[in-house]
Amino acid sequence: xxxxxxxxxxxxxxxxxxxxxxxxxxxxxxxxxxxxxxxxxxxxxxxxxxxxxxxxxxxxxxxxxxxxxxxxxxxxxxxxxxxxxxxxxxxxxxxxxxxxxxxxxxxxxxxxxxxxxxxxxxxxxxxxxxxxxxxxxxxxxxxxxxxxxxxxxxxxxxxxxxxxxxxxxxxxxxxxxxxxxxxxxxxxxxxxxxxxxxxxxxxxxxxxxxxxxxxxxxxxxxxxxxxxxxxxxxxxxxxxxxxxxxxxxxxxxxxxxxxxxxxxxxxxxxxxxxxxxxxxxxxxxxxxxxxxxxxxxxxxxxxxxxxxxxxxxx
Amino acid sequence: xxxxxxxxxxxxxxxxxxxxxxxxxxxxxxxxxxxxxxxxxxxxxxxxxxxxxxxxxxxxxxxxxxxxxxxxxxxxxxxxxxxxxxxxxxxxxxxxxxxxxxxxxxxxxxxxxxxxxxxxxxxxxxxxxxxxxxxxxxxxxxxxxxxxxxxxxxxxxxxxxxxxxxxxxxxxxxxxxxxxxxxxxxxxxxxxxxxxxxxxxxxxxxxxxxxxxxxxxxxxxxxxxxxxxxxxxxxxxxxxxxxxxxxxxxxxx
Numbered sequence: 044x045x046x047x048x049x050x051x052x053x054x055x056x057x058x059x060x061x062x063x064x065x066x067x068x069x070x071x072x073x074x075x076x077x078x079x080x081x082x083x084x085x086x087x088x089x090x091x092x093x094x095x096x097x098x099x100x101x102x103x104x105x106x107x108x109x110x111x112x113x114x115x116x117x118x119x120x121x122x123x124x125x126x127x128x129x130x131x132x133x134x135x136x137x138x139x140x141x142x143x144x145x146x147x148x149x150x151x152x153x154x155x156x157x158x159x160x161x162x163x164x165x166x167x168x169x170x171x172x173x174x175x176x177x178x179x180x181x182x183x184x185x186x187x188x189x190x191x192x193x194x195x196x197x198x199x200x201x202x203x204x205x206x207x208x209x210x211x212x213x214x215x216x217x218x219x220x221x222x223x224x225x226x227x228x229x230x231x232x233x234x235x236x237x238x239x240x241x242x243x244x245x246x247x248x249x250x251x252x253x254x255x256x257x258x259x260x261x262x263x264x265x266x267x268x269x270x271x272x273x274x275x276x277x278x279x280x281x282x283x284x285x286x287x288x289x290x291x292x293x294x295x296x297x298x299x300x301x302x303x304x305x306x307x308x309x310x311x312x313x314x315x316x317x318x319x320x321x322x323x324x325x326x327x328x329x330x331x332x333x334x335x336x337x338x339x340x341x342x343x344x345x346x347x348x349x350x351x352x353x354x355x356x357x
Numbered sequence: 358x359x360x361x362x363x364x365x366x367x368x369x370x371x372x373x374x375x376x377x378x379x380x381x382x383x384x385x386x387x388x389x390x391x392x393x394x395x396x397x398x399x400x401x402x403x404x405x406x407x408x409x410x411x412x413x414x415x416x417x418x419x420x421x422x423x424x425x426x427x428x429x430x431x432x433x434x435x436x437x438x439x440x441x442x443x444x445x446x447x448x449x450x451x452x453x454x455x456x457x458x459x460x461x462x463x464x465x466x467x468x469x470x471x472x473x474x475x476x477x478x479x480x481x482x483x484x485x486x487x488x489x490x491x492x493x494x495x496x497x498x499x500x501x502x503x504x505x506x507x508x509x510x511x512x513x514x515x516x517x518x519x520x521x522x523x524x525x526x527x528x529x530x531x532x533x534x535x536x537x538x539x540x541x542x543x544x545x546x547x548x549x550x551x552x553x554x555x556x557x558x559x560x561x562x563x564x565x566x567x568x569x570x571x572x573x574x575x576x577x578x579x580x581x582x583x584x585x586x587x588x589x590x591x592x593x594x595x596x597x598x599x600x601x602x603x604x605x606x607x608x609x610x
Contacts (some may be wrong), residue, residue, distance in 0.1 A: 095447075095450075095451040096450055096451045097447050097450040097451050097609060098609050099605045099609040116453065116455075117359070117453040117454075117455075118453070119453075120451060120452060120453040121453045123451065125447065125448075125451045127444070127447050129444050131443055131444030131445050131447060132443070132445065133443065133445055134443070135373075135376060136369075136372075140369075140372070143365075144365050144368075144369050145448060146365075147361050147362060147364060147365025147368075148361075148362045148365045148366070148448060148449070148452040148454065149362070149452055149453060150359040150360075150361045150362055150453060150454075151361065152361070190448065
């Protein structure tokens with residue numbers, strides 16, 4: 044698939060001497076939902092800022108649908124809508140005025156019907172004549188999304204869109220994002236809610252200390268790095284694992300002694316399940332039921348960042 | 358050129374003015390009326406004529422200039438500082454517009470507002486003293502150029518300022534004193550020779566002198582020099598703004 048955004052050799056060192064990004068190379072595919080994950084201060088917002096034009100890069104280039112975002116910035120920026128992390132809105136403007144202003148700023152002719160559609164989709168229509176300062180935080184977040192969508196962008200950046208937003212609203216917003224994706228919009232989002240990335244994204248990028256440490260298809264990532272857990276419900280309580288049991292380092296007995304969990308790597312040549320079961324049989328341990336679960340993206344993510352840190356410390 | 362963006366910014370700024378109509382228009386009109394009462398009626402009655410013009414009439418161009426300079430700087434500096442302060446500037450920086458559109462939008466709106474105010478002050482003056490405009494085209498030219506030049510200066514201050522205090526400092530501590538010492542209320546020729554020389558280092562002298570000439574054909578310096586100085590000031594401000602956007606000074610770093 045053709046990349047809609049190509050980031051090459053991008054670095055950013057702020058005037059304070061702080062290096063926010065180090066030699067970033069990244070391609071965003073047309074029409075995908077790309078989730079950028081990383082701890083606070085990893086460089087997510089700086090990276091988005093450089094692509095969108097709010098931050099000057101120190102080195103490197105960004106092309107948006109073939110347009111260099113510095114030399115051909117008008118063509119590049121026209122394609123992009125940005126929803127910033129902070130709730131930065133004009134206090135005294137009405138919802139309608141601020142969204143119309145955004146459309147004008149991007150050089151699009153007036154289209155009240157389109158603005159009405161956006162406001163209705165985001166449940167803002169009833170509030171269209173209200174001053175922004177009278178709105179709740181969740182409503183303000185929607186206003187920012189409406190502003191970003193006002194010029195019909197092909198690419199949408201959502202920087203922590205669901206931070207501080209209640210569950211109900213979050214669901215609505217993800218529905219809007221899914222609809223946008225269905226209409227062909229490419230979406231790049233950062234989020235702290237890893238289950239959302241897991242739920243929404245096609246591909247995941249992990250950034251830590253200004254470096255992209257991993258970019259992977261979500262499914263591939265989950266199966267590649269994912270550990271599976273086999274849980275056995277025992278017929279009889281067990282006070283301790285029998286000595287010399289197979290795979291003892293991968294086994295854990297629950298506190299009440301009724302559950303035995305076996306953690307294994309799906310990528311390993313042998314999972315060891317057959318030998319485990321044989322071993323249990325030999326020891327006379329019987330079980331009522333068994334289930335397997337795959338580790339969540341959050342566990343993968345924490346593991347990655349943790350390893351990255353250890354690596355850097357060496 | 359993204360004309361729709363310019364229009365959007367201009368409209369946005371003018372709407373802001375509309376929301377603060379009372380303080381935008383009433384305050385300058387009131388303070389000008391006070392100047393007329395104090396300088397025109399109370400003190401002016403003791404002064405017969407300045408350069409052959411009645412004192413009350415003589416101060417009209419200076420008063421208009423005072424308002425024009427202050428309002429241009431304050432409107433433009435606040436206009437661009439506020440989005441920086443609230444963070445909404447992200448939208449300007451991520452829009453497909455260059456600094457040219459941003460400057461035309463903000464400076465255009467600030468200059469429009471201060472020109473409207475200047476004309477209101479002129480109309481108010483008419484209620485107090487006789488005012489004659491000998492060269493209306495020159496008058497409008499100086500009004501326009503000065504409003505644009507000082508709105509550009511205000512824009513620079515708004516970008517430079519990193520707190521509300523700095524926004525106030527320049528108009529209060531630099532523009533106001535320079536205007537008062539720039540011959541707003543007197544002709545430079547009444548000063549002792551040494552202070553006359555010092556005064557000519559004050560750029561505002563040239564603006565007021567040229568503007569007054571367009572009213573009464575009396576001037577401290579040749580009108581062409583006034584015009585040239587105004588243009589030099591304008592060019593200097595444009596140069597600084599070009600540098601700001603080229604380097605991303607206080608905006609993108």
